[in-house]
Amino acid sequence: SRGIVLTLACPDAPGLIAETCGFIFRQGLNIIESAQFTDQTTGTFFMRIVAEPVAGESDAQALSTAFEPIAAEHRMRFTMADRSHRLRALIMVSKFDHCLNDLLYRTSIGALPIEIPAVVSNHRDSYQRVAAHDIPYHHIPISAATKERAEAKLAEIIEDERIDLIVLARYMQVLSPSLCRRFPGRVINIHHSFLPSFKGAKPYHQAFSRGVKLIGATAHYVTEDLDEGPIIEQEAVRVDQVTGPDELVARGRDVEALVLSRAVRWHAEHRILLNGTRTVVFK
């Protein structure tokens, strides 16, 4: 794709849309998508614009510099992304690889605008599946003794492969607080429950015990507080008495893969803006 994606957040004020769109227009760009939202509870304005140059190529770096005075005046946080840059995503997985399979397939047919330069796992189980896609598979086993060394290896891969986004696709190890802090808003996890219900381990067994009639999955950004990060997307699916614990796991697979792939796509398309502990998603 050509052009840029501008996202911004700032205190609400009259004239913000006119000023921002006026800037885009004067820079010789045509807006092809635009969405705004004002959080009335905090008085914060959020905006996302996709724009293409009327002629020639756009230079996201130059546009970013040109936009800085406006941003400064209105105390905006903003990003100016080049649409031709595909985010480089690292997928991490343990034994259950339905989300991994889903992400690999979607990426292979062009349905997910990311590149996957590497997959990391603490198990060997998914090696052949990843190899069939011709993507490097890094097996980094983790034990109490090796945890620190494993994280060092991971950090090396992230740096070497210039990773933009880490996707925890049913990765059952907890990332260290320091790693979480280094990538705020850039690590997405799928939790197999309808958060905040059933945090922690074995959510499907918790759901079975409580006798719920719907189960869910939640994609969220990872923060130091486990299962407490900003929620990106959720989905629920109906269950009943026939759905024993094993069948819950099976039903959950479909909804987990769907929810995670949506979250990754929205992130890759710069559709998600952080709003404190919540998210604004411009679908």
Add this chain to the structure above:
Amino acid sequence: SRGIVLTLACPDAPGLIAETCGFIFRQGLNIIESAQFTDQTTGTFFMRIVAEPVAGESDAQALSTAFEPIAAEHRMRFTMADRSHRLRALIMVSKFDHCLNDLLYRTSIGALPIEIPAVVSNHRDSYQRVAAHDIPYHHIPISAATKERAEAKLAEIIEDERIDLIVLARYMQVLSPSLCRRFPGRVINIHHSFLPSFKGAKPYHQAFSRGVKLIGATAHYVTEDLDEGPIIEQEAVRVDQVTGPDELVARGRDVEALVLSRAVRWHAEHRILLNGTRTVVFK
């Protein structure tokens, strides 16, 4: 409707269906609906049969007596209900009356097989709405000082009107433990969240603060532990950043009314069997 509804639960064993259906057949009844379920985790067998007499009328009381030896042999809990008896439901409501309106309308067009001999409220707000349906409206205000007397009045109405089922249709007062104990499995509440998330007060505000992407409603039997009783039905509905706290309340209304009306219908049709802290629902 003619005929009976038999529901039963007992330890699983070979031959239970054959023996029960054989009994029904020998009593001159034709099975028109039948469903079974075995909970593998507890080894409990559940069954529901709807049957009509091949000729003439059935006598639920006599059938119940005739079934007792089989029930005793297999340690069955069972109920034998006369389909011509409509459950007599007491509706209780505070200020928000969307669930009440829904139950009244469904009952009035024959979509809900219950009778509503009385509505009780701690407010006057819904009086005209109930009066338009020609149903007695009992205004029982509640304060710390009058709580005990109010419950005594309620108990009187329940007895006078031979109430089979109490429906808490957004009734914002807590029933006393003694009342809950007197009607186990016969008081249905609608909670405006996707339990076990957001127990207690103001669940929509809790949901907004946590930034969830789906909200829900839960119909459950009332026990002494608030919001912990066996879940009958749940439903979820999508929300996003545009959905502020007030709009959450509005979206929740539809799903609350739907979930509660399903739970009441299933109860009235003897489709719900208690399975410890969970429910088996034969839809």
Add this chain to the structure above:
Amino acid sequence: SRGIVLTLACPDAPGLIAETCGFIFRQGLNIIESAQFTDQTTGTFFMRIVAEPVAGESDAQALSTAFEPIAAEHRMRFTMADRSHRLRALIMVSKFDHCLNDLLYRTSIGALPIEIPAVVSNHRDSYQRVAAHDIPYHHIPISAATKERAEAKLAEIIEDERIDLIVLARYMQVLSPSLCRRFPGRVINIHHSFLPSFKGAKPYHQAFSRGVKLIGATAHYVTEDLDEGPIIEQEAVRVDQVTGPDELVARGRDVEALVLSRAVRWHAEHRILLNGTRTVVFK
């Protein structure tokens, strides 16, 4: 509510958002909601803006006049609605009144921003239900012989009550082509199928015969071609073999009421723009 709602459609071009939002800003208004969409297949740009005056009151008529030069320059169709004006909706119904009941209730609690100055029916069935809301009920029976006179009466009510919107809430008579032509985009019908499946009469029976696993409902603007007008909203609900023709009707009721109330609300909030035979809905 204070302020105005501006909706517009025109050939796409660079700078439209900046120019429109600049106009709003210069008129002393603050944008509180804004949404845009470009139909790539036709090159048409659509926009909806909700704005409040920074101080004092806004004058929709004056703003409309002031906006005309911009509109003319870009060949815009536009509307400038005063948010304090509630649309005056005429509800028409035959025998099934679940949609009517739903619209009356929502309006009574303020969930639907309309006024209902009159209900028209070719039957007497819903009289008491409407009377309980203190709304005039016009019984206009229709036969082949009286059809013309009935339409004349209807036209009189529409004029006397200054009706903005006609809602066919399971009204089983066909409006005359001339009436349809007089109110383009101002008559909303609920059809009890998932259009374009099962046009015409008895859609639930058609659905049962075909053995579908989902049934639906469709709210659409009425045009001279029956069941072919622009679709506003649709929803589907799961059915199975147990769902006989009567139960299909029962399940359909909930989804019909929900779909129609959404369509009416979106229309009343000026969220729907016609796009040829399709609609753009800014939710």
Add this chain to the structure above:
Amino acid sequence: SRGIVLTLACPDAPGLIAETCGFIFRQGLNIIESAQFTDQTTGTFFMRIVAEPVAGESDAQALSTAFEPIAAEHRMRFTMADRSHRLRALIMVSKFDHCLNDLLYRTSIGALPIEIPAVVSNHRDSYQRVAAHDIPYHHIPISAATKERAEAKLAEIIEDERIDLIVLARYMQVLSPSLCRRFPGRVINIHHSFLPSFKGAKPYHQAFSRGVKLIGATAHYVTEDLDEGPIIEQEAVRVDQVTGPDELVARGRDVEALVLSRAVRWHAEHRILLNGTRTVVFK
């Protein structure tokens, strides 16, 4: 899995459940799942029983022979399947292979109780994807001139591989009437619309033109009448103006894969009984 699955359909009569379950009991089997349904419009009774031997092994062939007198007496169509036999499914695909990928993955993790001895395609596109699963890929190109020879090859594969079930997973060629007749109720197709809407070619483009607000997918048995066979499963997904024709295709992929995998699983578990042009599905 051990044991058998018995499915049957016959004219309704009193005592059918008791007699059938009595047979199962006397043969030394324990019923672990059982479901019945009576179609009131045709007076037909349907039943499915899953049973395990209380001790040792069951012999489906012997049980079938033993059941024949009961079946003959009540004019039952019935099947007695050995649960240890996994259906052998041939997958056919053209260029879009999302359904194929989904079926391969589910089968590989044991979520779909089938074997896939062969994949047939009129294109080479999916070769590597199938090869990664170590499953033979038969490339059978089809043109007007080669159609007959292609079908002969297909018939050979079906015979050589003892195929029980043919799955058309977005196979864009029409099977010959003679092939359809040879495998009644054993060829499942996924159609990418909510049938009966948008039969024939390019349903997503038809859906876009009509401006529908939901799109769907339909899994059905193939008969000689294209897109008219008995429907097994359907699902719908929400779209809006932003969803252009290409994005409709993308959204449709998920729902197609889900619907087809359900249909294949239910067929493989003997959960689907034909009921004229409709299906009874015991989920």
